[in-house]
Structure formats: structure tokens, C-alpha cells
Amino acid sequence: MRKKSLYIIGFFLILGGILGYNYYQKIFGEAITKETVLFVNSTDSLVDVKEKISEFSSKPNTFLWVAAQKSVTKPKVGRYVLKEGMSNNDLVNMLRSGWQTPLKLSFNNQDTLEKLSGRLATQLATDSISLLTAFTDKEFLSKNNLTKNSVLQIFIPNTYEFYWTVSPEKFRTKMLTAYKRFWNNTRLKKAKALNLTKEEVITLASIVHKETAKEVERPIVAGLYLNRLKKGIPLQADPTIIYCVKRVKGQDFVVKRVLNIDLEIKSPYNTYKNRGLPPTLIAMPDISAIDAVLNPAKHNYYYMCASVDKIGYHEFSKTLRQHNRNAAKYQRWLNRHRINR
Numbered sequence: 001m002r003k004k005s006l007y008i009i010g011f012f013l014i015l016g017g018i019l020g021y022n023y024y025q026k027i028f029g030e031a032i033t034k035e036t037v038l039f040v041n042s043t044d045s046l047v048d049v050k051e052k053i054s055e056f057s058s059k060p061n062t063f064l065w066v067a068a069q070k071s072v073t074k075p076k077v078g079r080y081v082l083k084e085g086m087s088n089n090d091l092v093n094m095l096r097s098g099w100q101t102p103l104k105l106s107f108n109n110q111d112t113l114e115k116l117s118g119r120l121a122t123q124l125a126t127d128s129i130s131l132l133t134a135f136t137d138k139e140f141l142s143k144n145n146l147t148k149n150s151v152l153q154i155f156i157p158n159t160y161e162f163y164w165t166v167s168p169e170k171f172r173t174k175m176l177t178a179y180k181r182f183w184n185n186t187r188l189k190k191a192k193a194l195n196l197t198k199e200e201v202i203t204l205a206s207i208v209h210k211e212t213a214k215e216v217e218r219p220i221v222a223g224l225y226l227n228r229l230k231k232g233i234p235l236q237a238d239p240t241i242i243y244c245v246k247r248v249k250g251q252d253f254v255v256k257r258v259l260n261i262d263l264e265i266k267s268p269y270n271t272y273k274n275r276g277l278p279p280t281l282i283a284m285p286d287i288s289a290i291d292a293v294l295n296p297a298k299h300n301y302y303y304m305c306a307s308v309d310k311i312g313y314h315e316f317s318k319t320l321r322q323h324n325r326n327a328a329k330y331q332r333w334l335n336r337h338r339i340n341r
Contacts, residue, residue, distance in 0.1 A: 027066055031059040032086040039164070040075050040095065041125070049075050049095065056082070063088050072096045077125065079103060079164030106159040109209060109284040112251055113152055116284070125165045134168035144176065150280040153202045154179040157286045190294040194226065199280075201293050206281035207271075209289035210239035211304075214313060218292035224301045224316065226293075233302065235271040243282040244269050257339050308333040 036056045040049060046067050054060040066088040067073075076098035082091065093099075105123050110116040113135055114128075121128040134140070136148050146154070154176050162171065183198050191201045208221050228235055242255045244265045263270070269278040301316040303323035308330055315326040334340075 027069070027089045028087045029059065030085045031057050031063070031088045031091065032082045032084055033058055035084050036082050038080045038082055040077055040080065042077050044075060044077075046073070046075060053082075053091070059088055063091065067092050067095075070096065077165055079125075100163050100165065102161045102163055104159050105162050107155070108157050109286050110152075110155075111246075111283045113148070115251070116152070116155060120171070124162065124171070126168055126171075131168045131171070134172050140172065147280070150199065152284055153199065153281050155284055156182050156290075157284060187290075187294055194294070194296075196293075200277055202285060202290060203277050203279075203281045205285035205289040205293045206283045207235070207237045207239050207278075208292055209285040210242070210283055211237065212312075212314060215288045215292075217314060218289055219295060219297040220299065220301070220316060221304065221314070222289075222293045223296035223299055224304055226296050227300070227302055229276065231302070232275060234273075234275050235277070237271045240269050240271040240278055240282055241265070243278075255341065257334055257341055259341070305330050 032053075034056050038049070038052060040052075044052075046064055050060050050063050053063065057063065070089075070092050072092055072095065075095035078095075078098050078100040080094055080099070081101040082094075103123070105120070107116065107119050110119060113132055117128040117131040117135065120126075120131055124131075135151055141147060141151060144154075154172075156175075156179055158178075160174070160178065162174070166174075188198065191198055194201070196204070204222065204225060207225065208218050211221050212218060225235055225237070238258045241258050241262050244267045245255050245258075245262055246253055247267070247269075248265070263272045266273070268274060269282065271278060299316075300318050303317045303320065303326075304314045305317075305323060305326040307313045307315045317323040317326060
């Protein structure tokens with residue numbers, strides 16, 4: 001009898017061990033088979049999450065059981081980086097607590113707030129309309145001495161760290177903070193030495209940015225425009241005319257050639273008709289364009305024209321006579337290639 005009892009006890013101990021091991025494996029055993037990113041939307045249920053993890057989990061069927069044991073009924077919205085070897089317990093805890101991993105968000109120079117909002121919406125959980133609404137909020141603009149036309153200047157093209165679920169309001173606040181940090185004492189002193197405000201620097205930088213994509217040219221172009229400003233000569237910057245045309249025709253309107261009729265557009269942004277800088281920036285300049293204005297090349301150039309010998313670059317000149325020769329050469333090149341607009 002004693003031996004039989006020992007067998008029975010042993011049997012139940014083994015059975016308990018097996019059941020305990022299986023129970024442990026369900027909860028704490030390795031489930032995620034490879035590192036991946038899981039996006040959980042506001043409409044997602046635990047069943048939806050189970051379907052999403054099925055491709056990279058060895059235990060998708062026990063995920064719901066573990067969630068039930070921990071009384072989790074709804075996952076928190078977020079972007080989660082799942083590490084290889086994570087258990088269902090780790091995953092459920094992550095979704096219950098909302099332990100997101102920040103993402104690296106980047107944006108380059110965008111011409112308009114609408115394009116910027118659309119670009120950001122592809123990287124964040126929010127939509128472009130909500131972002132645009134936050135950026136143009138009257139109270140926000142008034143509080144920070146901005147307008148719908150100038151608010152684009154607070155967005156310095158770079159790479160930033162955000163949570164996927166960041167609200168549009170928190171996003172704009174962080175951008176404003178980064179903008180103020182960008183304008184450190186060194187940059188402010190350089191702007192003052194040029195007799196420009198930071199807003200004017202960015203406005204000029206936006207023209208320089210649109211004038212040339214070649215970073216090596218930007219300090220030369222910036223120096224040229226600064227020379228014209230000092231002399232009181234109109235900037236006569238084609239990018240501002242293209243900006244005016246697009247405001248009339250639409251942002252998607254392609255302008256490969258500025259026509260004489262375009263120069264007659266009545267707008268404070270027309271730098272052929274108005275002296276000095278336009279009221280605000282005409283596009284989002286990148287850091288190289290801003291720093292080019294703050295660190296301009298010193299020279300005696302007052303004129304420039306697109307080069308036909310070195311496409312993408314410019315021919316710079318000190319006299320109008322020399323410039324007219326360059327311009328005539330460029331006009332002939334445009335006609336030869338049938339670039340009429």
C-alpha cells in the first residue's frame with residue numbers, strides 16, 4: 001500500500017510538473033521569434049493584435065489567454081518595438097502599460113504647411129488635418145508672434161525623436177522649443193552683425209535654398225543677395241516670382257521658366273517690384289541655407305544667372321553688362337531646349 005501510494009504521489013507530481021511547465025511556457029516562454037515593430041491603432045482589439053503578431057510569434061494562440069489571466073481587455077494605442085525572445089507576458093505588460101519606443105522622425109524642406117502636415121502624417125498616428133489645424137491655431141500663432149505665412153519657419157529640417165502617438169499640440173510645442181534652441185547665442189550674434197533678425201535670416205535663407213541646391217554655392221548666393229540689400233537694389237530673386245505664380249496657379253503648378261509677365265504680379269513677395277526682403281519665408285530652408293546666410297561669402301557679385309555649361313550651378317557677375325551676356329546665353333539655351341514654361 002505504501003509503495004502504491006508513492007507511485008500515485010509520484011504520478012501527480014510529474015503531472016503537476018508537466019502542467020506547471022506548460023503553464024509557465026504559456027506565460028513566460030519565448031514567443032516573439034524576431035525583432036519587429038507592432039503598430040496598435042485606436043480601433044484595434046486584442047484579437048486584432050493576435051492577428052498582427054501571428055507572423056512573428058510562436059505562441060499567438062496563447063496570447064489572448066495570457067491577456068485574460070492579467071485582466072487586460074484593450075491594448076493601448078502605440079508603436080511598440082518587440083524584441084526577439086519576448087514572452088506573451090512581456091507583450092501583454094507592454095500593451096497594458098503603453099510602453100512605446102520613440103521613433104526617429106525626419107522631414108526635409110517642405111514648401112507649405114500642407115505638404116509638411118502630409119509628410120508628418122505618414123510617420124505619426126495623427127492625420128494631416130489635425131496637424132495643420134494645430135499649426136495654424138490662432139491662439140498659438142498670436143502667443144508666439146507668428147502668422148499662417150510665417151509659422152513654417154519654426155520647423156527646422158532635421159531628425160527628431162517622438163512617440164508615434166504624440167498629439168499635434170505637443171508636436172508643435174516640441175518644434176517651437178527646438179526652433180528656439182537652434183537660435184543659440186552664436187547664430188543670433190551673427191544675425192545681428194548682418195543687421196538682420198532671425199526671421200529675416202530665415203526669409204533670405206528660403207530664397208537661397210530655392211535658388212540653388214548646391215550647398216557649395218549657397219554662401220556665394222547669400223553674399224550676393226546681402227550685397228544687393230546693402231545697396232538698396234531689389235533682390236530680383238526668381239524663386240520669389242515662382243512663389244507668387246504658385247500662389248495664383250496652385251502649389252503643383254510647374255514653373256521651369258520665369259516669364260516677363262510673371263514679373264508684373266502684384267504681390268509683396270515680388271522682389272522685382274519691391275525692395276528688401278519679402279514679408280515671410282517662401283519655403284522651408286534647410287540648415288545649410290540658414291547657415292549660408294549667417295556665414296556669407298564676401299565678394300563683389302551683384303548678379304547671377306543659371307549656367308548652361310555647368311547645369312545646376314550659376315554664373316556670377318559684378319556688372320550688369322556681364323550679367324546680360326550670361327542671361328542672353330541662358331535664354332538661348334532655354335529656347336533651344338523648348339523650355340517655354
